[in-house]
Amino acid sequence: MERVAHDIARTKHFVMKGLGGALIWSTWYKIADVLSANMCSEMAEKGVTWAASPEFEGVVRTISCIGMEQFIACPIIFALWEIPVPKLLGGAEPREIPVEVRNRLGPLLLDNAKLWTFFNMLIYNVPLEFRLFASNLCDIVWQVVLSKSLASDKDGDGAVKEAA
Numbered sequence: 001m002e003r004v005a006h007d008i009a010r011t012k013h014f015v016m017k018g019l020g021g022a023l024i025w026s027t028w029y030k031i032a033d034v035l036s037a038n039m040c041s042e043m044a045e046k047g048v049t050w051a052a053s054p055e056f057e058g059v060v061r062t063i064s065c066i067g068m069e070q071f072i073a074c075p076i077i078f079a080l081w082e083i084p085v086p087k088l089l090g091g092a093e094p095r096e097i098p099v100e101v102r103n104r105l106g107p108l109l110l111d112n113a114k115l116w117t118f119f120n121m122l123i124y125n126v127p128l129e130f131r132l133f134a135s136n137l138c139d140i141v142w143q144v145v146l147s148k149s150l151a152s153d154k155d156g157d158g159a160v161k162e163a164a
Contacts, residue, residue: 013086013089013090016085016089017085017086017089020081020085021081021082022132022136024077024081025077025132025135026132028069028073028077029128029131029132029135030128032065032068032069032073032124033061033065033128035064035065035068036060036061036064036065036068037061039051039060039061039064040052040057040060040061040064043060058125061124062120062121062124062125065120065124066117066120066121066124069116069120070109070112070113070116070117074109074112075105075109078101078105078108078109078112079101079105082108082146083097083100083101083104083105083108084097084100084101087100104149107149108146108149111145111149112142115141115142115145116138116142119135119138119141119142122134122138123135123138
């Protein structure tokens with residue numbers, strides 16, 4: 001079996017993207033926690049008292065966090081980080097990024113919803129200080145999906161790209 005040389009540049013790119021992603025998601029989890037708590041409080045103030053009751057508050061907060069993540073955070077983070085950063089680190093020209101985002105964002109959001117909805121039911125019920133760690137465990141699976149999606153040899157309409 002032939003030994004393949006380790007690509008230090010690729011490792012640096014992976015580490016840079018991972019550290020940046022950890023900062024982004026750590027910040028998001030804090031924001032989501034505050035927003036979901038405020039949502040429960042506001043609902044209780046408006047007469048929906050069950051939203052802040054001990055039996056239902058966790059459910060309301062989990063559902064609201066998942067919804068905010070999938071419909072607010074993910075489109076922004078994917079369009080500004082998950083799609084462009086690996087492409088730029090891989091040598092893509094900045095002018096190529098809008099086309100990549102346009103082609104990849106929809107399918108990526110769909111894949112995200114399929115995989116992360118279940119993971120997020122677990123993650124958003126872990127104490128905030130351990131949420132990033134729990135997310136990173138699930139992220140191992142997501143990175144496989146993401147790398148396959150971003151490294152795909154197909155363009156946006158499903159046709160195989162021609163070699164340059």
